[in-house]
Amino acid sequence: MASNLPAPEGTEIQEPPTAGAWGEWNPTEDSVRSVRGRHRVARQRGGLARSSTVLGVGVIAAVGAGGIATAQDRPQVAISMPDLPELPTVNQVLDGDFSADHGSAADARHTGAQAGKAGVIPQQAGRGADAGEVLLSRILQQAESQQDAAGAKALADAAQAAQSAAAQEAKAKLDAAQKAADDAKAAAEAKAAAEAKAAEEAAAAKAEQERIAKSAGDYSLPTSAYTLTSHYGVAGSMWSSGYHTGLDFAAPTGTPVKAVAAGKITSAGWSGAYGYRIVLELEDGTEVWYCHLSSMSVTSGSVGAGDTIGRVGATGNVTGPHLHLEVRKGGSTVDPLAWLTSKGLNV
Template structure:
């Protein structure tokens, strides 16, 4: 294979017989991209930036084949000055105004100190930023969840309070309705009772008025002296069995209602006595009479049937009036009042 242009074809040189190699302008073009500075094991690193760039540029730009395809040629390397060790570089001053190159070198120096190259530092910084963002997102998510839960609880509490308030208002309204209904019913019942009582009282008045035309007082110009049931030794039964109307002797005695006279004459302690039987079977006894005008037959209410006297067991002139039903005495005063008479 012919040699590249500008390089003579010659026999492989012996050791130390290599000629000088002067890189061309194309072969020393700067290589694009970032370059890492790695720590050399077992010693100090040389300036790999200068050496690496020259070698890579020479190989990549010239298109020279590998040593296996090409015969060996003599290459002379330019003398390189002694470079300071890496710690010296790292401790050096990068304030010479190198711009981006100084930043690159400064990052490389820092990476050499920490054992982390810039790309690793960037990846770790990115990972830290990702972790930080995840933590912040998780915290924000938890905060949002807590706020949502608190808002839901507040809304539920508000709904519960509103439901309780509505229930209380509904109960109050129902109670008010029930109270009003009960009051209306009570009022209606009271009014009905009052109306019933008024009607009953009116009916009683009408009945008494009607009875008043059918009944009459037994005498006039009288004074009530002894009432029914008064106890005393002067009465054989131990108590008074009638009602005494004290009046002057000869005062007319009248039939209290229409009926018939069933008995008239002397009756021991009662003196002269007339028995008047009414239509319902009630017997009215007129006792201590001074005279008897009617001794038999039917009579009407208010008819004169005798005169007041003091016959029999008496202390003065009076009419002893007894009312009997079924053979037993009753209070004459209550009976007369029940017939509408004002005694």
């Protein structure tokens, strides 16, 4: 596009000579006037445009050539480039159809400033190798910055991983401590329960001993200096029932026979195969028979535990002196040894 700017004051404008008038033309003061309106200064405008274009293309070519020449052996790194001003096309340069602003000195300065932002100074624009070195330095700086960022991220990731591992380790230690506390508590409870059970068993044993001692105080062995010869239930033809119905305490004739517990004598006298016999009835109705006696000291009335009621002998159906002791409950015989033991007596 043409410009309507007026010519500077004092500027001489040469008009092309008319046809046939190719002589010397000397303008006078009257012929010099200010030119107004649209005009084209093709030569001047074209020169500036081409200078701007050549400068822009030269910068781009130098930067590209230098970058390619020096960066071929470098690893690929992502970079960012500044925005450069829009340059006229080749057709616009040849046709001269572009704004005068493209060819102005301001555009040249703007282009230089943009090149400076890209790391290229105007003096280096014409030297491709130097521009390439500057660009390479810029690339290396960006690569180093990216590597620093990657290193910082790696450190942050490592710190986070270490923090997570520390948290897991702390949790594991806490769980182990809790488990140890639970185990210790369970062991203490088990120990306390065992001790309580042992104390309970000891108390029960003590109570049983006291019961036995009390029973022993109420009961007495039927005689002393004896030997057990025939036990309850032993089978044999010597007994009319076919088996032994009592417990035999073999002892010398005349050995004292005592009441095993307090009671009353309900029968005393001769009783056939039993010889001399005394029947002692206890308070609970249990009957104790003393047989084969040589003599009877008490034949009626009440007696206490340990009182002498007769003497060992060999009367009736016997093979030697002994005390035949029977214990009857409800008319039936029971094992005298078991009954005496149940009363706390050590037979």
